[in-house]
Amino acid sequence: MTSQNITWSRVGLPRRAFLKGATALGLASVAGLSLPRGARAEGGTLKTRTYADIRSMDPAFSQGVVDEEIHAAIYNKLIQYKPGREWGWQLDAAAMVEQADDTHINFALRDDIGFTGGFGAMTAEDVKFSFERIIDDALESTNKPDWGPLDHVEVTGERTGTIVLKNAFQPLWNITLPYIAGNIVSKAAFEQAGGKIDTQPVATSGPYLHAGWEPKQKTTLKRNPDWKGEAPAYDEIQIFHIDDEKAAEIAFEAGEIDFTRVSLDSVERLKSAPIEGATLDEYPSLYYAWVGMNLDNPKLANIKLRQAIQYAIDVPSIMAGAYFGAAEPSTGIIAPGLAGHREASMTGAAADLEKAQALMAESGETNVSLTMDILNKSANVTAAQIIQANLAAIGITLEIKLNEGATFWELGSNEGLELVLNRFSMTPDPYYATSWFIAEQAGIWNWERFRNEEFDQLHIAAQSEADQAKRAEMYVRMQNLMEESGAYKFITHESTPVIYRNTVAPALRPDGLPLYRYFGAA
Amino acid sequence: MLTYILRRLGLAALITILAVTLLFLIIHMIPGDPVSTMLGPKASPELRAALEARMGLDKPLPVQIGLFFANMLRGDLGMDVFTNRPVTTIVLGQIPYTLVLILSSILWSAVLGIALGCYSAVNRNSLGDRLAGVLSVSVIAVPAFVVSLYSLLIFAVKLQWFPAIGAGEPGAWGDQFHHLILPSLAIGLSWVGYIARLVRASMLEVMGEGHVRTARAFGLPERWITYRYALRLAILPTVTVIGVGMGFLLSAAVFTEIVFSRPGLGKLVIDSITTRNYPVVMGSVLFSTLIFVASTTLADIINAILDPRIRAGK
Numbered sequence: 108m109t110s111q112n113i114t115w116s117r118v119g120l121p122r123r124a125f126l127k128g129a130t131a132l133g134l135a136s137v138a139g140l141s142l143p144r145g146a147r148a149e150g151g152t153l154k155t156r157t158y159a160d161i162r163s164m165d166p167a168f169s170q171g172v173v174d175e176e177i178h179a180a181i182y183n184k185l186i187q188y189k190p191g192r193e194w195g196w197q198l199d200a201a202a203m204v205e206q207a208d209d210t211h212i213n214f215a216l217r218d219d220i221g222f223t224g225g226f227g228a229m230t231a232e233d234v235k236f237s238f239e240r241i242i243d244d245a246l247e248s249t250n251k252p253d254w255g256p257l258d259h260v261e262v263t264g265e266r267t268g269t270i271v272l273k274n275a276f277q278p279l280w281n282i283t284l285p286y287i288a289g290n291i292v293s294k295a296a297f298e299q300a301g302g303k304i305d306t307q308p309v310a311t312s313g314p315y316l317h318a319g320w321e322p323k324q325k326t327t328l329k330r331n332p333d334w335k336g337e338a339p340a341y342d343e344i345q346i347f348h349i350d351d352e353k354a355a356e357i358a359f360e361a362g363e364i365d366f367t368r369v370s371l372d373s374v375e376r377l378k379s380a381p382i383e384g385a386t387l388d389e390y391p392s393l394y395y396a397w398v399g400m401n402l403d404n405p406k407l408a409n410i411k412l413r414q415a416i417q418y419a420i421d422v423p424s425i426m427a428g429a430y431f432g433a434a435e436p437s438t439g440i441i442a443p444g445l446a447g448h449r450e451a452s453m454t455g456a457a458a459d460l461e462k463a464q465a466l467m468a469e470s471g472e473t474n475v476s477l478t479m480d481i482l483n484k485s486a487n488v489t490a491a492q493i494i495q496a497n498l499a500a501i502g503i504t505l506e507i508k509l510n511e512g513a514t515f516w517e518l519g520s521n522e523g524l525e526l527v528l529n530r531f532s533m534t535p536d537p538y539y540a541t542s543w544f545i546a547e548q549a550g551i552w553n554w555e556r557f558r559n560e561e562f563d564q565l566h567i568a569a570q571s572e573a574d575q576a577k578r579a580e581m582y583v584r585m586q587n588l589m590e591e592s593g594a595y596k597f598i599t600h601e602s603t604p605v606i607y608r609n610t611v612a613p614a615l616r617p618d619g620l621p622l623y624r625y626f627g628a629a
Numbered sequence: 630m631l632t633y634i635l636r637r638l639g640l641a642a643l644i645t646i647l648a649v650t651l652l653f654l655i656i657h658m659i660p661g662d663p664v665s666t667m668l669g670p671k672a673s674p675e676l677r678a679a680l681e682a683r684m685g686l687d688k689p690l691p692v693q694i695g696l697f698f699a700n701m702l703r704g705d706l707g708m709d710v711f712t713n714r715p716v717t718t719i720v721l722g723q724i725p726y727t728l729v730l731i732l733s734s735i736l737w738s739a740v741l742g743i744a745l746g747c748y749s750a751v752n753r754n755s756l757g758d759r760l761a762g763v764l765s766v767s768v769i770a771v772p773a774f775v776v777s778l779y780s781l782l783i784f785a786v787k788l789q790w791f792p793a794i795g796a797g798e799p800g801a802w803g804d805q806f807h808h809l810i811l812p813s814l815a816i817g818l819s820w821v822g823y824i825a826r827l828v829r830a831s832m833l834e835v836m837g838e839g840h841v842r843t844a845r846a847f848g849l850p851e852r853w854i855t856y857r858y859a860l861r862l863a864i865l866p867t868v869t870v871i872g873v874g875m876g877f878l879l880s881a882a883v884f885t886e887i888v889f890s891r892p893g894l895g896k897l898v899i900d901s902i903t904t905r906n907y908p909v910v911m912g913s914v915l916f917s918t919l920i921f922v923a924s925t926t927l928a929d930i931i932n933a934i935l936d937p938r939i940r941a942g943k
Contacts, residue, residue, distance in 0.1 A: 163713075305714060306712050324891075347795060350890070354889075358794045363792060364794075512903055513661025513903065516666070
């Protein structure tokens with residue numbers, strides 16, 4: 108149990124003065140400064156589900172969304188994602204945050220946030236410690252890349268400071284400050300704990316406290332009685348570890364959890380026979396799935412052959428067969444709602460058999476036999492079988508090779524790889540998507556071994572481009588280059604269907620992931 | 630008797646070493662890399678190298694095996710690569726859930742199966758015997774995961790008599806018992822049929838033996854002969870089967886723990902194999918092997934106590 112003893116001194120800061128200085132980006136969010144929606148203090152317990160057990164309560168070693176769902180409720184950041192259908196952020200521990208110039212971000216902390224365990228008020232020193240420790244090589248933080256070109260944090264006052272970057276880095280606002288690497292921890296508590304922690308937080312500051320963890324079973328959060336912000340809606344949140352989506356659906360139907368993601372193949376059933384007192388919502392996911400072709404493999408050296416494959420694959424059939432009509436075809440690696448999303452792909456979603464056959468004839472290839480590696484999930488198997496039938500129509504024999512998870516994710520280094528049905532996770536900034544397809548990543552995460560100088564240059568330039576329209580154009584161009592190479596056929600971004608009781612007002616990111624601190628009672 | 634027990638314990642130790650070595654090799658031979666799984670896409674070569682060194686993966690396989698056994702003898706099974714917690718703590722935290730599940734399943738299925746088997750043997754070819762036979766064969770044929778799913782749908786979703794997930798609040802015995810009923814039913818059901826058929830067959834065989842006929846000739850009451858003489862011998866194969874069946878029960882527990890989202894050794898093994906979390910896999914495998922070897926050894930010793938011919942090596 109986390110100690111709830113909080114003492115800190117209130118230092119009068121000119122919050123209003125700082126607010127006046129917020130940048131346009133900040134202002135847009137300050138519009139939503141209004142505190143989180145639905146946060147009504149009705150009390151009670153919210154029971155929800157996570158698909159994996161926690162791994163670390165240290166933001167430097169957080170393994171992704173599972174840990175972050177808890178971190179976001181027990182820690183504070185300068186800014187947090189704003190719940191809703193559109194991506195944006197709102198102030199959290201910061202009373203003000205502004206981009207002073209390309210490489211300097213000024214911030215001022217609220218004066219009413221303190222750490223548990225008697226570790227006092229949150230100060231700019233805590234911010235400096237939290238951010239700089241992640242880029243410290245000695246710590247070996249797995250999340251160091253999230254901080255990109257962070258140089259240091261300058262402390263200018265007890266609650267004010269400046270984040271100093273080596274060069275401009277636009278993703279900072281979308282995937283660093285409001286996500287894993289943006290969590291602020293107590294310097295004193297961490298130093299007392301030896302510099303890093305494992306599964307037990309030492310001092311927290313958010314609206315909820317980490318009240319317990321039963322390995323492989325559940326994590327319990329409790330209302331932080333010393334939280335001075337908008338009161339959280341629930342006295343307690345129990346997050347059950349349920350690996351299997353079907354098991355989670357049964358638990359929901361049995362009345363044991365109030366919120367869960369459901370599987371895509373259950374959407375139709377839940378729509379036609381709705382569960383009484385529950386609501387099903389569908390959110391577009393950021394994941395991207397595609398068929399990749401290894402450009403270094405001699406069997407796929409012929410661009411006409413690759414283009415024939417691009418035109419032969421019928422994505423709408425895959426959507427109907429493998430995703431049960433619950434997902435839409437994608438146009439690239441950047442999902443709708445993010446800068447750089449393309450309205451249409453160059454090869455189209457539906458198969459163009461005539462064009463595919465013509466390209467096949469132009470290629471001069473005959474008796475083509477290829478292998479496609481896939482991860483052993485049922486949706487992938489169905490999608491692969493549809494692709495197998497699509498390619499058979501242009502005379503290509505496709506063998507499907509199933510791989511178990513850990514084996515599949517090692518395939519990138521396999522030079523003999525031919526086709527692969529792949530799916531990557533994504534964060535809400537296009538930079539994250541293109542990072543894996545630069546030449547430097549060939550054979551690591553760039554499994555197609557796609558190498559394009561213009562792409563690499565654009566990837567670097569877009570990181571620091573402040574003009575959002577120009578930045579979006581850059582990412583559109585990068586996806587065009589990927590598609591023109593013939594190495595990619597984009598399939599879908601999938602979707603995130605969630606179900607919740609009508610007594611719950613869920614607060615979700617636009618991709619359907621929960622922000623528990625903002626959950627309310629309906 | 631002591632010599633017999635010592636011989637069995639020696640054999641158990643040898644089996645454990647061989648099984649763990651074999652599993653160690655198998656786990657390291659399958660493709661997949663815990664370093665990639667842990668570090669994810671953001672891993673730099675330096676981070677990879679550091680983690681590999683920390684996990685001992687940079688050493689040759691025979692050295693890794695040697696180190697594993699050397700550390701094991703000191704009670705150190707290493708650290709979980711993800712949570713940085715001691716593997717021994719993690720595994721020991723999960724074992725009670727699996728043991729309680731397995732033992733409760735065995736207990737109720739043995740009590741019911743033995744009673745049903747005795748009834749069938751005593752009332753051979755009666756309507757009750759035939760009904761028991763049909764029921765026994767039916768439940769033997771149904772896999773644990775099917776029972777799990779249907780029991781969940783009927784008793785948790787439809788009737789809402791029992792909880793669908795978890796193992797209950799720690800320390801709340803009533804709640805934990807309530808959470809145990811459906812998973813225990815799922816694992817134990819097929820064993821009821823199996824044990825019933827086994828006891829019936831053994832009983833019928835024993836009832837035809839000379840010492841039972843002699844007892845009858847002496848005019849001893851039938852009930853006395855059945856439960857005092859026949860059952861004691863007829864139960865021997867059941868004890869052996871239950872001992873060996875621990876392996877089956879452990880694998881059934883894997884499915885059941887996943888379907889019911891219960892903590893336990895099975896769920897731990899699956900999670901750690903999926904992520905190639907070698908230290909946790911090896912820790913779980915070691916304890917699973919120990920449970921299996923201990924149960925078979927115990928069954929052998931009980932058999933030897935019940936049957937003097939076994940300890941005499943006849």
